[in-house]
Amino acid sequence: MARLAVALWGTALAWLSSLVGTQLFIGLLQDGFSWGGLGEQVVGCLVGFGTVSLVWVAAACLFLRRRARGAGIPLTAEALEERQVLGLRPAPGADGRHERILGELRAADRAALVAERGEEEVWFRWRLGRAGRSVWGSLTFDPASAAVLLDIREEEGGTGVAGLRKGTAFLAVCQIARALGLVAAGEQDEPGGPNLPLSYGG
Numbered sequence: 286m287a288r289l290a291v292a293l294w295g296t297a298l299a300w301l302s303s304l305v306g307t308q309l310f311i312g313l314l315q316d317g318f319s320w321g322g323l324g325e326q327v328v329g330c331l332v333g334f335g336t337v338s339l340v341w342v343a344a345a346c347l348f349l350r351r352r353a354r355g356a357g358i359p360l361t362a363e364a365l366e367e368r369q370v371l372g373l374r375p376a377p378g379a380d381g382r383h384e385r386i387l388g389e390l391r392a393a394d395r396a397a398l399v400a401e402r403g404e405e406e407v408w409f410r411w412r413l414g415r416a417g418r419s420v421w422g423s424l425t426f427d428p429a430s431a432a433v434l435l436d437i438r439e440e441e442g443g444t445g446v447a448g449l450r451k452g453t454a455f456l457a458v459c460q461i462a463r464a465l466g467l468v469a470a471g472e473q474d475e476p477g478g479p480n481l482p483l484s485y486g487g
Contacts, residue, residue, distance in 0.1 A: 288362035289346060349452060356459035357468030364455040369437045371458055372470040374430075379466035381431025389465045390424070396464075404428075411437070411457050420457045432470055435461060 353360035357376065363369075375381035387407060391399050397419075399409040405426045412419045425434040439454040462468060 289349070289360065289364060345452075349455065352456060352459040356462040358455075358459055358462055359469055365451040367439050367454060369435075369454040369458045371435045371462075373433050373435050373462060373465075373467040374470040376466050376468045383426050386424070386426075386433065386465050386467070393464045395460065411461060413453065413457055413460065418453065420454055422457065422461065433467065435467075437461070 349364060350360055352358075353364070358371070383404075387401075390396050390407065390409060395412045397410045397412065399407060401407045405428060406423060408421070408423045410419050411422050420437050420439045422435065422437045425436070427433065435458060437454045437457050439457070
């Protein structure tokens with residue numbers, strides 16, 4: 286969680302840097318230029334925007350943590366990557382048949398352009414919310430088990446978590462896992478089960 290917070294904070298500071306520059310410029314125009322005035326303006330901007338960025342990051346972390354827990358997905362700093370690849374398995378008590386998972390995907394309100402590529406792979410588009418943001422994704426089924434590999438790639442221009450343009454793909458992963466009754470497949474899987482990666486960004 287600490288690495289995730291640091292990564293989010295860096296993104297927030299980069300996003301706020303233009304606002305800091307604008308605020309400094311306006312302050313100097315209003316008060317006139319002086320080295321003392323410049324120093325006060327810099328300190329005031331750093332304190333003010335630094336506080337805002339920390340609150341922003343805390344809210345984003347809590348939001349991501351809640352979504353990850355609800356979906357049974359591990360939350361790491363890689364959640365901010367533009368591509369998310371995750372090994373999934375049926376949630377306890379869920380039907381793991383290929384047909385059931387594909388049926389749930391086709392029936393999901395957020396899914397569109399669902400297209401099968403052979404018997405073991407399906408591509409689709411997933412809408413994240415009312416704003417019309419969407420990502421491309423694919424599910425690859427392991428014929429020897431109920432495991433699937435979820436691959437999500439976000440497009441440019443996504444607003445991400447808390448408007449920081451990061452984490453869009455991870456949010457889609459959490460939504461898809463919940464909609465299809467799947468959870469992350471980790472090292473605790475049964476011996477001889479599918480050797481799928483837990484999570485990584487591309």
